[in-house]
Amino acid sequence: MTSSGDTFLPRVELTDDTSLLANEAAAGGATATANANIALVKYWGKADEDLIIPRTSSLSLTLEGLETTSSVCFREDSTQDRLFIDDVERHGKALNRVSALLDLVREQAGIQAGAVVMSRNTVPYEAGLASSSSAFAALALAASHAAGLRLNDTELSRLARRGSGSASRSVFGGLAVWHAGHDDPSSYAEAVDCPLDLAIVVVLISGKPKKISSREAMRRSVETSDLYDAWVRANPRDLERALRAVKAGDIKALGEVAQGNFLGMHATMMTAKPPVMYWMPGSVEALQAVDELRQDGLPAWATMDAGPNVKVLTTAADARRVEDELRLRLPRCAIHTHLAGPGVRLL
Numbered sequence: 001m002t003s004s005g006d007t008f009l010p011r012v013e014l015t016d017d018t019s020l021l022a023n024e025a026a027a028g029g030a031t032a033t034a035n036a037n038i039a040l041v042k043y044w045g046k047a048d049e050d051l052i053i054p055r056t057s058s059l060s061l062t063l064e065g066l067e068t069t070s071s072v073c074f075r076e077d078s079t080q081d082r083l084f085i086d087d088v089e090r091h092g093k094a095l096n097r098v099s100a101l102l103d104l105v106r107e108q109a110g111i112q113a114g115a116v117v118m119s120r121n122t123v124p125y126e127a128g129l130a131s132s133s134s135a136f137a138a139l140a141l142a143a144s145h146a147a148g149l150r151l152n153d154t155e156l157s158r159l160a161r162r163g164s165g166s167a168s169r170s171v172f173g174g175l176a177v178w179h180a181g182h183d184d185p186s187s188y189a190e191a192v193d194c195p196l197d198l199a200i201v202v203v204l205i206s207g208k209p210k211k212i213s214s215r216e217a218m219r220r221s222v223e224t225s226d227l228y229d230a231w232v233r234a235n236p237r238d239l240e241r242a243l244r245a246v247k248a249g250d251i252k253a254l255g256e257v258a259q260g261n262f263l264g265m266h267a268t269m270m271t272a273k274p275p276v277m278y279w280m281p282g283s284v285e286a287l288q289a290v291d292e293l294r295q296d297g298l299p300a301w302a303t304m305d306a307g308p309n310v311k312v313l314t315t316a317a318d319a320r321r322v323e324d325e326l327r328l329r330l331p332r333c334a335i336h337t338h339l340a341g342p343g344v345r346l347l
């Protein structure tokens with residue numbers, strides 16, 4: 001079984017300046033690692049944009065191998081935040097989102113200091129492989145710890161949610177449900193017991209950053225798609241069926257819900273005005289290959305997020321065969337299996 005490791009990432013050498021800051025962030029602050037999660041019942045649309053309260057509850061699997069490690073160090077001598085992702089200093093939107101989360105931490109901890117954040121991914125940045133889920137879960141733990149806060153899992157999940165909704169679920173290993181709630185205290189994720197040994201086989205159609213962010217695409221779906229209300233109405237039924245399938249150890253029932261749910265989410269994007277179409281020809285090829293595998297008797301169901309890549313839900317025991325069969329049918333794609341991974345942790 002393989003995992004993505006850092007296969008997709010170009011390595012950029014640190015300059016002396018950033019290298020110094022990296023050491024400082026790691027030594028003087030806190031470092032945390034979080035794994036990305038893939039939703040089986042999706043979060044798509046916000047009821048409150050500012051607090052990131054979703055319109056629906058969601059269910060996800062945290063995966064090994066798709067990780068972000070972040071070091072955060074608050075520096076009394078500066079009120080400026082600095083952000084390095086994969087050894088490149090970032091400004092603009094990325095820095096603003098990180099600073100907004102750091103502001104919440106500073107407020108809770110009663111400090112004013114600026115922070116240096118060094119973040120490294122084994123997930124292609126912004127490529128629809130859920131890098132924001134691991135990024136903000138790692139940031140929430142590293143930053144809160146560096147600021148002297150000791151949050152419990154629910155508090156951490158709520159904090160991570162403020163950075164990126166899906167990050168609320170990466171606080172937990174394995175399966176996690178994010179209760180939509182209706183305000184800040186009631187919107188958080190928690191772990192779900194799972195008798196199934198699940199795996200996700202990722203078919204990489206493209207590792208390039210997407211042109212339309214998931215945030216923008218979901219906003220457009222909420223505001224302009226005629227199908228959006230139907231998607232929201234279907235959510236309690238999908239979630240209930242998925243949780244029942246998990247409890248019963250029924251991968252077929254879980255796979256069917258997951259596949260129907262992702263198609264519903266993409267239907268809201270495709271019917272947004274203007275439409276958002278993340279699918280590429282390779283995505284359709286991969287979806288068809290997954291159907292063929294199932295017709296041949298293998299447990300394999302597809303899901304996609306805000307990007308062209310196809311993720312295939314299967315069991316750990318069947319993952320190798322699913323991976324091999326997909327490789328035969330999709331020889332040009334990078335294909336990697338990810339088993340269930342751990343929740344966020346301090347290093």
Ligand code: DP6
Binds near residue numbers: 044304
């Ligand atoms: C398609 O969590 O990236 O992956 O809260 O705006 O940061 P923001 O959105 P984000 O959206 C994830 C959407 C999804 C489905 C899911 O993970 O549930």
